[in-house]
Amino acid sequence: MTTQQLAITAFGDVHCLQLQSVEIPAPEGRQVLIDVAYSGVNPIDAKTRAGLGWAAQQNRDKLPWVPGYDVAGVIAAVGEEVTEWSAGQRVCGFIGFPLQGGGYSTQVLAEADSLSPVPDGVPLAEAAALPLAGQTAWQALEKASVQAGERVLILAGAGGVGHLAIQLACHKGAEVVASCSADNQDFVSSLGAQAVDYQKGELAAQLQAVDVLIDLVGGEIGVAALSCVKPGGRVVTVPTITAESVTAAAKVIGLHAQGMLVSPSVAQNDQMLAMMAEGDLTVLITEQFPLVLGAEAHRQIETGRTRGKIVLVMKD
């Protein structure tokens, strides 16, 4: 069967995303062939398309390159060494990270060990939006050793990672404050956080000091938010491009600060899917774009103002 993919043909603007048709070989060994229903869109996809970051550097001689690390769909076939999966099962996963990608595709080959079963009751669109953002949120809170009863400030609480980080931090018993624009105050409050409007002025003037800062914005905004953290408090700054400047500024004022790079974890994905099935974790999808309109999806994610998540839909 011919597979449709959206590939980066050169580094540049959204026009560098082009549809291509390929024949995907049958799965071998521990591979699984997935009929992809939805692929999650993340800021790293657009940054790589623009030629920024490590994945772009590593793939610059391998164009056209298919972005996308988040997929959900149905297994079409399995390799001869795969016994735990069979055709017809609903799965999702954080695949090919960071060098291979491949999710913006109607079919994809994935390693059997990279997949999670999608529980009944969890829509595939939400399962596709979860892996990268959810595991980033999970690992950022873990890196910061967030404990029950601690006050945690999450910058960009309305975004893909932020809206999941709020819920996971609340689940740990933390008292969560999250920054967002006026338009997202109700949304962020509905997730269990105290919403703080960053457009109203300095955050430090609007809230009591926190034990932990989870910075999902980075740069000058991340640095400015350091003044919200108690002496000796902890900071995890997630955007990699500005991590050094934020951690350096934090260390100058005696905070324990770290950057991070998300690492795929099936165990974490499984736990979050179970929470979704129980109604304890909600993934908000604000917009679905057909694969052919992937350029529009990139325009949207590049605004930096997406509420929750957006996904690509493979079938019309």
Ligand SMILES: NC(=O)c1ccc[n+]([C@@H]2O[C@H](COP(=O)([O-])OP(=O)(O)OC[C@H]3O[C@@H](n4cnc5c(N)ncnc54)[C@H](OP(=O)(O)O)[C@@H]3O)[C@@H](O)[C@H]2O)c1
């Ligand atoms: N290191 C890693 O492994 C890793 C993994 C995943 C993501 N990341 C990075 O982490 C960042 C967040 O990712 P994401 O997927 O959550 O991005 P996203 O979904 O695009 O975030 C969009 C959100 O950011 C909010 N926002 C924009 N400016 C803000 C500001 N000044 N203060 C507070 N909120 C603001 C917007 O809310 P308003 O409209 O209300 O402003 C919007 O809801 C990105 O830079 C991404 O590349 C890194």
